[in-house]
Amino acid sequence: MPNISHIDPENNISSRINFKYYTLNEFHNSTIIKQSLLDKGFSVLHSNIRSMSKHFDSLNQMRCDLDYPFHLIGISETWLKPDNHLNFDLSGYTFLSQPTSQRAGGVGMFINSHLKYHARFDLSTCTDECETLWVEIKNHLDKNTLCGIIYRHPNSNIESF
Numbered sequence: 562m563p564n565i566s567h568i569d570p571e572n573n574i575s576s577r578i579n580f581k582y583y584t585l586n587e588f589h590n591s592t593i594i595k596q597s598l599l600d601k602g603f604s605v606l607h608s609n610i611r612s613m614s615k616h617f618d619s620l621n622q623m624r625c626d627l628d629y630p631f632h633l634i635g636i637s638e639t640w641l642k643p644d645n646h647l648n649f650d651l652s653g654y655t656f657l658s659q660p661t662s663q664r665a666g667g668v669g670m671f672i673n674s675h676l677k678y679h680a681r682f683d684l685s686t687c688t689d690e691c692e693t694l695w696v697e698i699k700n701h702l703d704k705n706t707l708c709g710i711i712y713r714h715p716n717s718n719i720e721s722f
Contacts, residue, residue, distance in 0.1 A: 585626055594629070603706070607635040613669065614640070617649055624651060632673045632698075635710040639667035659685050659694040668694045668710045681707070690717035 581593075588594055597604060608623070610616045613636065624634070634654065641647070641660045649656050654671035657680055661667035672678055681695035695709040713722050 588627060588629075598629075604629065604631045605633045605635060605708070606631045607637070607710070609637045611638045611665075612640045613649055614647065621651060630673065632676060633696075633708055634671040636669040636671070637667075637710060637712040638665055639669045640665055641667045641669070657694060657696065659687055659692045661692050662687055663689065663714060666692055666712055666714055668692045668712045670694055670696060670708075670710055672696060684709070688721075690714060690722045 583591065583594075606624075606627075606629075608620060610620060613620075620634075620636070624631075630653075634651070639658060639660070641658055643660045643662070645660065649669075651671050653674050655674060656669060656671050658669040659667065677699035679697045679699065681697050684693070684695040686693045691711060691713045693709055693711045695707060698706040698708060700706060713719075
């Protein structure tokens with residue numbers, strides 16, 4: 562197996578990015594979170610949902626409890642299949658999905674309706690190893706921002722991934 566430690570993203574992330582886990586109380590009382598609202602920083606929430614059909618109501622309740630206008634909400638393990646035509650409606654968001662061909666997996670993304678974006682299905686994939694979903698957020702003042710969510714199946718071949 563190749564040594565990938567030199568490209569580990571956790572070793573190459575700006576210190577301004579906050580990946581801390583919060584309780585609901587810590588989230589609402591955090592000065593960092595309050596400041597990010599004032600700074601109008603780009604905000605992302607991720608949830609490994611382990612079935613959109615079973616846990617969508619919990620996701621919606623968490624979003625309401627957090628009461629924060631996330632720009633993107635990334636979802637892994639949606640368990641959605643290509644033939645699913647279910648509608649997942651979070652008020653104020655548009656939902657995109659990359660279904661899975663496996664028993665589990667799949668990714669999705671809720672995009673804040675205030676954002677202008679272009680779905681990058683040319684970059685998105687569905688293989689036996691992983692699913693990826695990419696969007697390009699339009700920025701009229703600066704370069705566009707490419708955002709993606711990637712789910713690698715736990716027992717998949719890391720080299721193929």
